[in-house]
Amino acid sequence: MGDNEVVFATLVTDEEDFQAAFMLVRSLRQFGGALKNAPFLIFTQNNPTDISRLKRLETVELLSVTDNTPQVGYFFRAKICAWAQAEELSTQSRSLVWIDPCCLVLREPELLNCGNGIAAALRPVHIRNIGQPISGEIDGFWKDIYNQCNTSIWKDGIESFVDEQKLLPYFNSHCFSLDPRMKILTKTKQNIESLVNNSLFMGSYCNDQLHKIFLFQSVLSATISSLLGEKSIRILPPDYGYPFHLQDKINAEKQFTKMEDMTIMVYEEEQHLMLAFQQLQLNQKFQDFSKYK
Numbered sequence: 506m507g508d509n510e511v512v513f514a515t516l517v518t519d520e521e522d523f524q525a526a527f528m529l530v531r532s533l534r535q536f537g538g539a540l541k542n543a544p545f546l547i548f549t550q551n552n553p554t555d556i557s558r559l560k561r562l563e564t565v566e567l568l569s570v571t572d573n574t575p576q577v578g579y580f581f582r583a584k585i586c587a588w589a590q591a592e593e594l595s596t597q598s599r600s601l602v603w604i605d606p607c608c609l610v611l612r613e614p615e616l617l618n619c620g621n622g623i624a625a626a627l628r629p630v631h632i633r634n635i636g637q638p639i640s641g642e643i644d645g646f647w648k649d650i651y652n653q654c655n656t657s658i659w660k661d662g663i664e665s666f667v668d669e670q671k672l673l674p675y676f677n678s679h680c681f682s683l684d685p686r687m688k689i690l691t692k693t694k695q696n697i698e699s700l701v702n703n704s705l706f707m708g709s710y711c712n713d714q715l716h717k718i719f720l721f722q723s724v725l726s727a728t729i730s731s732l733l734g735e736k737s738i739r740i741l742p743p744d745y746g747y748p749f750h751l752q753d754k755i756n757a758e759k760q761f762t763k764m765e766d767m768t769i770m771v772y773e774e775e776q777h778l779m780l781a782f783q784q785l786q787l788n789q790k791f792q793d794f795s796k797y798k
Contacts, residue, residue: 511600511618512685514546514591516570516584521775523556525606528778530562535794538613543602546594548587568594579701581721588690595685600626603690604680604769608746609778611791612768616741617682624684625729626739627676628746629663632754635719636665636672646710647673647723649703654696654727659735666743667754674730678722679771680746683729693728697721744768750777752784764791 513533517526526547534541542564549556550570559565572586579585588603595601600619604610617626630636637647639662650656662673683689697720700706711720729738747761750773761767763786772778782795 509544509598510620511540511543511602511682512546512591512595512598513543513602513604514548514587514595515604515606516548516550516587517556517559517606518550518583522606523559525775525778527558527562529604529606529608529610530559530565531797532609532611532794534563536612536790537610539615540613540618546591548583548590550583574698577698577701579697579720580718585690585694585697585721589694592683592685592688592690598685600682601685601690602680602682603678605678605771607771607773607778608680609770609772610768611764611770612744614745614768616739616745616768617680619682619684619739622737623739624687624733624737625689626682626741626745627729628666628679628681628741628743630665630672630675630677630722631667631748631751633665633668633670633672633675635716635723636670636675639671639673643673644710646716647727649706649710650696650700650723650727653700653703654724654731656727656731659730661735663740666759667748667751669756674726675723676726676729677746678725679748680769687732689729689732690725692732693721693725696728697724700724746771748773749781749785750774762786764788 515526517523530545545565547565548568548570570583570586591601602617637643659674662671664671744767746769747767748771765788772781
């Protein structure tokens with residue numbers, strides 16, 4: 506991708522992702538400030554029927570996901586492969602921003618730009634789900650992941666945004682930024698595949714739906730914690746990746762009610778995006794944006 510400081514990337518696997526990705530790129534181009542023209546890699550899988558609109562977007566490159574280990578089965582494998590590919594294509598850049606299609610960029614996301622000692626910028630998870638509480642004994646799931654990733658225990662952890670649980674580092678994966686030269690995503694893929702091939706781990710600690718679903722996010726978090734020191738990780742503020750789809754579960758004093766106060770909004774499903782345009786206070790530029798799909 507040349508010597509661009511920041512490169513964005515996402516993955517499209519179905520028609521809903523296609524529409525969301527179109528809105529995502531448009532939001533970056535309209536509201537991204539100094540980053541509005543950053544290159545955008547869009548990985549595709551399952552051959553969406555109509556990608557012509559994506560092709561018309563500026564500074565966008567469409568790529569197919571390459572899976573070089575199809576025999577290793579786990580949830581979100583296509584995303585992990587796209588992560589590694591995006592990282593390989595961005596090694597001349599300082600920051601690779603992974604952002605899921607179900608997001609909108611609403612202000613310049615300047616804090617996603619790595620550099621000056623920062624090699625990663627992330628949000629804590631929204632809710633604990635399978636996160637490891639910072640107090641008490643580490644369970645077998647996280648212990649095996651930490652052993653695989655060679656991760657040391659942090660003295661200070663993070664707090665999940667919605668249910669406010671104190672956890673060992675467990676980061677959200679809707680939107681984050683990494684220095685691609687560190688090869689963190691490639692190492693994450695290797696760690697996941699090693700764990701999936703560990704029948705004892707899978708049979709004992711990753712044998713239910715919830716752990717299988719969030720294995721990739723847990724390994725990403727542990728790999729980041731292993732390869733980077735705490736001082737080189739920027740914990741992003743709540744306006745980066747604000748989970749509007751969980752608005753009803755967020756304490757009232759922490760809720761964002763104006764779209765202009767968010768930098769990146771996560772909405773998960775189109776119905777939540779429509780609700781956001783209906784329920785949040787919109788200034789004129791967001792009112793105009795909401796009419797164009």
